[in-house]
Amino acid sequence: MKTILFLLLFFPFAGGLLLALIGRYLPRRVAEGVGCLSILASLLMAALAFGTAGEKRYLLTLFEWIQVGDFSASMSVYYDPLAALMALMVTFVSSLIHLYSVSFMREDQDYVRYFCYMNLFVFSMLVITLADNLVFLYLGWEGVGFCSYILIGFWYSDVVNATAGRKAFILTRIGDVALGVAVALFFLLLDQFSIFAINSKASSLTAGTATLLGLLLFWGAVGKSAQLPLVVWLPDAMAGPTPVSALIHAATMVTAGAYLLMRLFPVIVLSPAVMLTIATVAVLTGLFSALAALAQKDIKRILAYSTISQVSYMFLGVGAGDVAGGVAHLVSHAFFKALLFLGAGCVIQALHEEHDIFKMGNLRQRLPLIFWLFLAGAVSLGAIPPFGGFFSKDRILLSTFNHPGLAYKTLALIGEVGAVITVFYTFRMFFVAFLPRPSAPQGFERKDLKISGFMQWINLPLAILAVFAAALDFPEAFGGNAWLSHYLASIPGATAPFPVSAVFERSVEIGSGLLNVAVLVVAYFIYRPEGGFLGWPSPAALRENLEELFFHGFYLDRLYQIALVRPYQKMAEILWSKVDEGGVDHFFEDMGAVFRLSSSGLQQWATGRLSTYLKMLLLGFTAMVSVLALGWYYLR
Amino acid sequence: MIVPYGNVLLLAVILFLMGAACAVARRNLLMILIGVEIMLNAAGLAFVAASLKWQGMDGQVFVLFIFAVAASEVAVGLALIVYSQRRTGSMNADDYNRMRG
Amino acid sequence: MTLYAVIFYVLAIVALASTLLAILQRQVVHAIVYLILSFLATALLFYLLGAPFLAVLEVIIYAGAIMVLFLFVVMTVRAEPVRGTRRETFRQWLPAIVLGIVSLCVGGILIAQVPGSKIGLTVGMATPTAFGRYLFKSYWLPVEIVSFLLLIGLVGALYLGRQETKPAEEKGENHP
Numbered sequence: 001m002k003t004i005l006f007l008l009l010f011f012p013f014a015g016g017l018l019l020a021l022i023g024r025y026l027p028r029r030v031a032e033g034v035g036c037l038s039i040l041a042s043l044l045m046a047a048l049a050f051g052t053a054g055e056k057r058y059l060l061t062l063f064e065w066i067q068v069g070d071f072s073a074s075m076s077v078y079y080d081p082l083a084a085l086m087a088l089m090v091t092f093v094s095s096l097i098h099l100y101s102v103s104f105m106r107e108d109q110d111y112v113r114y115f116c117y118m119n120l121f122v123f124s125m126l127v128i129t130l131a132d133n134l135v136f137l138y139l140g141w142e143g144v145g146f147c148s149y150i151l152i153g154f155w156y157s158d159v160v161n162a163t164a165g166r167k168a169f170i171l172t173r174i175g176d177v178a179l180g181v182a183v184a185l186f187f188l189l190l191d192q193f194s195i196f197a198i199n200s201k202a203s204s205l206t207a208g209t210a211t212l213l214g215l216l217l218f219w220g221a222v223g224k225s226a227q228l229p230l231v232v233w234l235p236d237a238m239a240g241p242t243p244v245s246a247l248i249h250a251a252t253m254v255t256a257g258a259y260l261l262m263r264l265f266p267v268i269v270l271s272p273a274v275m276l277t278i279a280t281v282a283v284l285t286g287l288f289s290a291l292a293a294l295a296q297k298d299i300k301r302i303l304a305y306s307t308i309s310q311v312s313y314m315f316l317g318v319g320a321g322d323v324a325g326g327v328a329h330l331v332s333h334a335f336f337k338a339l340l341f342l343g344a345g346c347v348i349q350a351l352h353e354e355h356d357i358f359k360m361g362n363l364r365q366r367l368p369l370i371f372w373l374f375l376a377g378a379v380s381l382g383a384i385p386p387f388g389g390f391f392s393k394d395r396i397l398l399s400t401f402n403h404p405g406l407a408y409k410t411l412a413l414i415g416e417v418g419a420v421i422t423v424f425y426t427f428r429m430f431f432v433a434f435l436p437r438p439s440a441p442q443g444f445e446r447k448d449l450k451i452s453g454f455m456q457w458i459n460l461p462l463a464i465l466a467v468f469a470a471a472l473d474f475p476e477a478f479g480g481n482a483w484l485s486h487y488l489a490s491i492p493g494a495t496a497p498f499p500v501s502a503v504f505e506r507s508v509e510i511g512s513g514l515l516n517v518a519v520l521v522v523a524y525f526i527y528r529p530e531g532g533f534l535g536w537p538s539p540a541a542l543r544e545n546l547e548e549l550f551f552h553g554f555y556l557d558r559l560y561q562i563a564l565v566r567p568y569q570k571m572a573e574i575l576w577s578k579v580d581e582g583g584v585d586h587f588f589e590d591m592g593a594v595f596r597l598s599s600s601g602l603q604q605w606a607t608g609r610l611s612t613y614l615k616m617l618l619l620g621f622t623a624m625v626s627v628l629a630l631g632w633y634y635l636r
Numbered sequence: 637m638i639v640p641y642g643n644v645l646l647l648a649v650i651l652f653l654m655g656a657a658c659a660v661a662r663r664n665l666l667m668i669l670i671g672v673e674i675m676l677n678a679a680g681l682a683f684v685a686a687s688l689k690w691q692g693m694d695g696q697v698f699v700l701f702i703f704a705v706a707a708s709e710v711a712v713g714l715a716l717i718v719y720s721q722r723r724t725g726s727m728n729a730d731d732y733n734r735m736r737g
Numbered sequence: 738m739t740l741y742a743v744i745f746y747v748l749a750i751v752a753l754a755s756t757l758l759a760i761l762q763r764q765v766v767h768a769i770v771y772l773i774l775s776f777l778a779t780a781l782l783f784y785l786l787g788a789p790f791l792a793v794l795e796v797i798i799y800a801g802a803i804m805v806l807f808l809f810v811v812m813t814v815r816a817e818p819v820r821g822t823r824r825e826t827f828r829q830w831l832p833a834i835v836l837g838i839v840s841l842c843v844g845g846i847l848i849a850q851v852p853g854s855k856i857g858l859t860v861g862m863a864t865p866t867a868f869g870r871y872l873f874k875s876y877w878l879p880v881e882i883v884s885f886l887l888l889i890g891l892v893g894a895l896y897l898g899r900q901e902t903k904p905a906e907e908k909g910e911n912h913p
Contacts, residue, residue, distance in 0.1 A: 608736030610668070610729040614660045615832050621656075622840045629843045632850060638741040638785065642854025647749050649844045651756055656840075657833035658760035666765050666811065670772060673803065674756060677779055680795075684786050688858050693871045696788045696863055697879075700872070703791075703798050704883040708890030710803050714810045715897035721814050 001052065002060050005077055008045040008087065009062070009126055011038045016119035023112035035115030036098045039122055043091035050084050057081075059132060059196050066135070071187075078132035078196045082327065086129045086259060089331050093251045093338050093462075094122045100342050100458045101243040104349065114154065118247070121147035125252045128259065134183045134193040137260075141179060141224070144253045145172045151248065152240040164239040171233040175223015179260075182216035189213075195263055202266035213267055214274030218281075221257030225311050227285040232557040234308055235292075238300040242345030245300060250307055250337035255330050258314040262323050269321065276407060279319030279400065283411045283418070286312035288554060290421040294428070295550035298355045299344050302429050305553075306381065307337060309422060310389075313396055316415060320408065322399035329392035336380035336388050336466035342459050343374040347433070357433040364434060369456045371434055376463040382426040383419060384520060385513035388466045393419060394509050401508075416512065423519040431527035644685035651678035663729050665717050669710065676706045741860065745785060752778040769807050776800040787861040790868050 015038025023031050058079040066073040077083075098118060105111050124143025131137035146169070153165025183193070189209060192198050205213070221227075226234035234254070238245055248254070261268055261278070268274055286309045293305035310333045317326025348355060350367055364371045380388030397419065401412035552558065605612065655674030662668055680699040687695025721727055752775050759771035776799050783792035848854050872880065 606736065608733035610732060611660065611663065611829075614668070615836075618656050618660050618833065618836050618840075622836050622843070625840055625847070626843045629847050629850075632847065636850070637739060637857035637859060639745050640855055640857050642848045642851070643745075644786070644858065645848050645854060646845060647752070649848070650753060650841065653837045653840055653844075654753075654756050654760055657830075657837045660836075661830045661833040662760070663829070664765060666807065666814075667760075667768065670765075670768060670807070671760065673799075674760070674772070674775075677776065677799065680791075681779060681782065684783055684788050684791065685858065687863075688787050688861055689853070689856070691859075691861060693863050693868060694875075696791055696868060697872055697876050699788070699791050700794065701879060701883055703794055704887060707798055707803060708887050710806060711890050711894040712897070714806060715894040718810060718813060719897045727814060 001049065001058055001079075002062070004045050004049045004052070005058070005060060005079060005130065006062050008042055008049065008091075009077075009123060009130065011041040011045065012119045012123035012126065014038060016116050016123060019112055019116035019119065023116060026112075028111065031112055032102045032115060035119055036095070036102065038119055039091065039095045039098050042122070042126070043088075043095045046084075046087045046091040049079065050088050053079060053081075053084055059194075065133075070191075073133055073135035073193055075136050076132040076194065077130040078194075079130060082262060082323075083130050085327065085331065087126060089334050090122070090125055090129060090252055093334050094118075094125075094247060096458055096462060097243050097247045097251075097338065097342070099454075100246075100345070101241075103454050103458075104243050104345055105241065110154070114151075114241070117147050117150045118244075121151065121248065121252075125256065128256050132195050134186060134195065134198075137195075138180065138183055141176060141220075141256070144248075144256060145169060145176065145224070148172075148237070148244075148248045148253055151244040152237045154240050154244065161239040164233075164236040168233040168237050171226075171230045172223045175220045175230055175257075178216045178223070179220030182213055182220065185213060185216070198264065199266040202270060205267065205270060207271055210267055210270035211273050214271045215277065217261060217264060217268065218274060218278055221260050221315070222281070223257070224260075225254045225257030225315070226308050227257070227312060227315060228281055228288060229556075231285065231289070231308055232553070232560055235301050235304045235553065236557075238298070238304050242300070242341055242348060245304070246338045246341035246345070249304065250341050251334035254307060254311050255314065255334070258311060258318060258326060258330060261315070261318045262326060265318065265323055268318070275319050275321065276405075277319075279316055279403075279408065279411050282312040282315035282319055283414050285309070286316070286418040287414055287421075288556075290418045290425065291550050292553045293425040294421060295547045297358060297551075299347070299357050299360075299429065299433060300341075300355060302357070302425065303337070303340055303344060306422070306426070309418065310337065310381075312418075313393055313415070316400055316411070317396040320396065320400040320403050322396060325392060325395040325399055329389065329396060332380065332388045332392050332466065335462050336377045339373065339459055339462035339466050340377040340381065342462070343370050343377060346370050346456055346459075347374075357429060360433040361436060364436070367456070369453075370459075373456070373459045373463045374430065374434065376467050378426050378430045380466040382423040382520065383516055384423070385509075385516070388468070390513060390516070391509075394512055397512070398505060398508055419512070420515065420519050423516050424523050427520055427523040428527055431524060435527075641685060641689050645682060648678045648682035648685065651681065665720075665727050665729055668729060669713055669717070672713075673706065673710065676702055741785065745782070748778050748782050748785065751775075752782065765811050766808065769804055769811070773800045773804050776804070786858070787863055788868075789862065790865040 015034055018034055019031060023034075026034070059076065060079070061074050061076040063075040064072075065075050098115070101114070101118065105114055108114070121144060124140045124147060127140025128137055128144065129140075131140060149165045149169035151165075152168050153162040156162040156165070186198055187193060189205065190198055190201050192201065202210075223230045234249060237249055240248075268278070289305040289308035289312070293302050293309065296302045296305060310329070314326045314330050314333070317323065317329060347360065347363060347367065347370060350370075351360060354360060376387075383390040383393050385391075397412050397415050400408055400415060403409075549555070605616075652675050655671045655676075655678060657671070658674060659668050659671030662671065680702050683695040683699045683702070685695075687693060687699075717727075720732070724731065726732075755771045755775040755778065759768045759775060762768040762771065776795060780792040780795040780800070783789075783795055
């Protein structure tokens with residue numbers, strides 16, 4: 001088992017290292033092969049581990065990393081059902097995305113750098129997934145942050161992309177600080193870096209300490225998962241290549257925050273205040289991003305805001321105490337969001353880098369396979385029963401509603417509103433982009449780029465999984481076996497703490513299912529091809545202002561620019577010109593000037609004239625004799 | 637008894653310094669050489685006085701050598717002066733300042 | 738105050754005065770003549786101080802050969818003395834005078850400190866015979882070396898002083 005887990009981590013790392021060192025000298029196909037095979041091998045390992053582990057848990061040390069006195073940070077892994085499932089999902093989705101990338105990046109000459117960093121990213125993500133030691137986890141945490149910075153700004157020659165990468169890095173860094181403090185605090189309080197040990201000893205923490213630790217962990221998760229208030233980097237991060245968006249911002253990195261909270265759930269659950277904070281922020285983020293998605297025109301931005309919204313549901317799951325529900329949504333979200341992003345990538349490439357959904361149209365004739373695959377993803381995202389995301393999202397909302405306290409009930413209702421808006425914007429996107437439009441070309445146009453079948457067919461596994469993700473956790477109330485819940489039963493927080501009656505559960509689910517379908521129909525009527533109506537059904541003035549507001553993400557980004565970024569830049573400028581150039585440089589220039597002046601002063605003596613030198617000789621002679629006399633006088 | 641030893645030395649010192657002043661202050665190359673000669677002469681005087689004081693002949697021998705060296709030095713020095721006068725046409729020490737810097 | 742002391746002081750004054758006049762002359766020839774006078778006085782001083790052989794040598798070599806050599810060069814070169822302003826002359830002489838006076842004071846103090854300087858010099862005489870014997874007995878090696886030195890000086894002076902029959906570019910040494 002130890003070997004399997006070691007290899008699981010080793011293959012992506014080795015792939016990345018190999019590409020970094022000699023990737024340039026390998027033929028293109030070989031380099032791409034290395035990149036993909038390493039992830040596929042890792043997938044194999046993950047499947048093996050999943051198969052052999054069953055319900056057992058493993059705490060293994062792979063490598064003694066740092067050992068200084070009392071301080072010991074080893075590369076140890078804690079392989080429990082949660083980690084097993086996550087590792088399997090990460091490797092599976094990553095392999096598919098890597099294979100997709102081979103085709104997507106076929107025109108790009110920089111493929112070595114791409115695959116190298118993708119591999120390193122997968123390695124870091126797997127470290128986060130499996131790590132037991134918090135310092136080791138922090139290594140992976142930073143690793144994903146760094147790799148996402150590189151990959152978002154992959155086409156860095158366009159400064160917009162580089163800026164987006166930098167923005168992502170800085171904002172996640174703000175969260176990482178809190179995580180670092182939390183790790184240090186854990187060591188201080190519990191003398192432990194091991195997640196397993198911390199979870200066992202969690203009950204020894206006081207409520208106040210647990211609140212502090214919970215809030216710090218939450219802030220770290222907020223940064224990585226792009227929740228309020230550190231949310232503004234994710235829409236801009238769409239500047240990267242689409243497979244990058246699929247991997248990082250749909251399936252893996254943004255879920256790392258929720259995953260961290262799930263791993264350290266015993267600590268967080270000790271503090272009701274933290275739980276409520278998590279749930280509240282999650283719901284607000286969900287609503288915020290759903291509304292913003294409603295007004296976007298760029299297909300990738302819609303998907304980005306939708307990611308923020310779906311991840312907030314995972315956080316809501318944690319906040320309500322239902323970790324299994326969060327995991328279920330995490331897994332199904334990974335499948336359908338990756339599918340949606342990859343499908344969007346196909347569309348964008350086929351239409352010559354067109355991102356605006358209002359300029360697409362009639363993709364059923366132009367890209368028939370993508371049409372159906374994207375539809376599969378859309379119904380999963382929109383939580384249309386009985387497909388993918390419906391059961392997991394509803395389970396979370398149900399757990400929230402069942403949680404005692406009026407606050408939770410309110411949050412559940414707002415969450416439901418968010419879910420409704422989700423359906424609406426999802427199908428707005430689908431209908432506007434894919435259905436025939438009067439302005440769009442009919443049939444296959446010669447100017448459309450022919451994209452490879454491989455690129456399209458690779459999405460099929462994802463589509464199948466997305467659609468049938470419901471089968472993972474079909475609730476018992478409807479006669480399913482709830483496999484996921486049973487699988488995860490051993491991890492803390494797995495069972496919903498507040499069970500409900502089956503009748504209640506059934507009725508709620510049926511009700512919300514019907515509601516979703518109804519909204520879908522409404523969306524169809526508004527955005528159907530003959531309708532020709534591309535805006536909102538509301539009074540004109542209100543619509544315009546609201547649309548602007550939502551389009552700009554409630555101007556949150558602009559607020560940050562004015563309040564934080566500009567003063568900081570001003571200060572940096574002043575420090576640069578006055579202190580660095582003025583002070584430090586000036587100081588060194590003056591020091592140099594001292595030498596220059598003294599040298600030019602001395603230069604006056606070097607006249608080259610004999611008389612001067614003879615004068616100097618006589619002067620020297622006089623000086624020597626004087627010194628001699630003085631010495632003699634004093635020594636006498 | 638002639639004079640106290642110190643007096644002779646003092647005379648030698650004064651002559652020496654006069655020679656030094658001549659070498660330092662005059663610009664004409666020949667005058668500079670003359671200053672050098674005066675200095676050598678003064679040194680010889682001091683040696684002879686010392687020889688008499690210590691009642692040995694070593695000082696006088698040394699003076700002989702000083703004469704010999706002074707003679708050859710003057711010969712070569714004057715040859716140099718003549719040569720450089722032919723090259724540059726100037727006997728002024730200030731004009732020879734190509735080593736300036 | 739013995740006779741010897743009187744002679745000494747007279748000769749000393751003559752030497753000092755003539756040297757002083759020598760270094761202050763504008764014309765080089767005048768300076769040389771005064772200097773010859775100074776050397777003569779010095780030669781007599783040598784005789785007084787018990788070195789007759791050296792006194793003769795002083796007259797022959799120093800006053801005779803060296804100064805005559807100077808005169809020859811002066812005649813060959815034929816440079817006009819440069820007339821400078823009073824202020825320039827003063828600026829030339831000032832450092833020398835200052836340093837000279839300082840050195841004189843210091844030197845005087847030094848000489849006065851040495852205990853041996855109060856001792857009077859006794860009369861003595863190194864006859865040429867005794868001198869010659871002593872020279873070739875103890876100092877024969879420096880004599881040989883000095884003769885070698887004179888040869889080198891001769892060769893050097895000959896080489897430097899030769900007339901230029903070749904073009905100037907071929908001489909590469911000793912540029913002023």
